[in-house]
Amino acid sequence: MKRHEARAKALQVLFQLDSTELSIEEAIEHVLEEQETNAFFEQLVRGTIEHKEKIDAALEEKLENWTLSRLPKIERTVLRLSVYELLYMQDAPERVVLNEAIELSKVYGDEKSSKFVNGVLSKFTH
Template identity: 30%
Template sequence: MPARSRARKRAVDILYEADQRSGASTADDRPVTPASVLAERLLHPGAQTAVPGYAVEIVEGVVAHTERIDEVLATFSQGWTLDRMPAVDRAILRMGAWEVLYNHDVDDAVAIDEAVTLAKELSTDSSPDFVNGLLGRISDLGSALVE
């Protein structure tokens, strides 16, 4: 698996973990957020290898733009609220939306393909089509969606 693909998978893992633990608190009573999970993984990677730099960039980018990313996803996910989506799909879509909207070093088609591949590996049978359609629509509108 190429390095950027591994980094994307790791970023999705961190975003997913934060989503799943969002009602909990850290040891010092701060709420669990993607930033706090990332900080934990950077200090204590556990059985995994160190967090790749591009995974850090993705998570930090998603954190910096979460409000707008979630607004865009909610606007264009016809018939699906963010809360109704599987948590892994939310993590994949947040990563993909950040790459499409904010990371101009990655071609939109590559970002979408990588997100679809992760949806195939990690989620339901219908998730790849959903991820492809939603990120494709976001890509079509592109810079008009970035405030």
């Protein structure tokens, strides 16, 4: 599984976990079906969940005129996944993480999603 696909699948798992009572394993199994998992995908999913409170606190600081609970679920999920990668994983350049988040927003969100996600995430980069 390439990294782009791993990010998309991780987004799907996290999105499901945000709206259902599934366990992490059930959500992963549902999204991957028969596909093999990999370490990058697992780290994205489990790390985002493990650090969710700190990620949400960091996001709340950067959101202007918004609260995390008011955000559309897809934007909230993309932001959580990307902030986890920016803050806790050092293996991809910031611009790659931002570009991936923008692409995921374009695919899964609406026409305004990518601009919003880009605006918020740009506050995490230096």
